[in-house]
Amino acid sequence: MEDVFDFLSDFENTGQWDPGTIETRRQSGDGGLGTTYRNKSRFMKREVDLEYETIGFDRPTSFVCRGRNGRTTATDRMSFTRDGDRTQINYRAEFDFPFPVNVLVPLMIRRKLEKLADETVEQIKRTLDVR
Template sequence: MMKIDRTVATSAPTSEVFDFLADFTTTEQWDPGTVRTERISGDGGVGTAYANTSRFLGRTTDLTYVVEVYEPGTRVVLRGENKSVVAHDTMTFVPTATGGTSVRYVAEFDLKGLARMVAPLLTPAFTRLGDDASAQMRTTLDRLGR
């Protein structure tokens, strides 16, 4: 399993940050690997499905994500899957003492088939992906707080 675990602090209030990130279509704005995400069913809560196209190491891949947990203002968990990977994305939101928000974003990737064999070689690329996504998330969320 490959894992990205980052915490991003922003001055934006928790309600705004939650509403923004819980709508997974916003990945186009804060996840540099995302090419496109569209909601294909649901109202944003549990059971909502998103079609996501991402680019990783020069390859484009499509995943279908489904919201498994939706706790307003607190936590969102999504599960994405295609033929080569199962992804679990968890976002946890904690208000800060200054009125901002701390977001912990954990993405776990269970690779399938041949991808599993090369997983150890992908560690640097996943680390870079996590660093880039957290930096872009921080920049995007700070714009909400203005």
């Protein structure tokens, strides 16, 4: 469980397990609480830059990282539990969009976000299986 936590909580590894990530670089910190990252992702053919900060870190059970770019906030929450000799991961990504996008999300891009979520789960599984 500790190895899985260490890999996923190091946001520089998002390029390996998050299909939307182009690149993530650590800006400051030691990987724990308060660590900051610069992330470039692609969503719906647009590149988006976010500044992430680790706002929750309890090794090896929970990790929270919040990204902002002035208009949008993305919060990634992960919790980890043991299931025999396997690690169970609960991962939730929440997005706060500015008006009017926040009104349009349920109508226009919800399915795209759900598809990205499914792709992310599958990519995490593949990446961890190889590791």
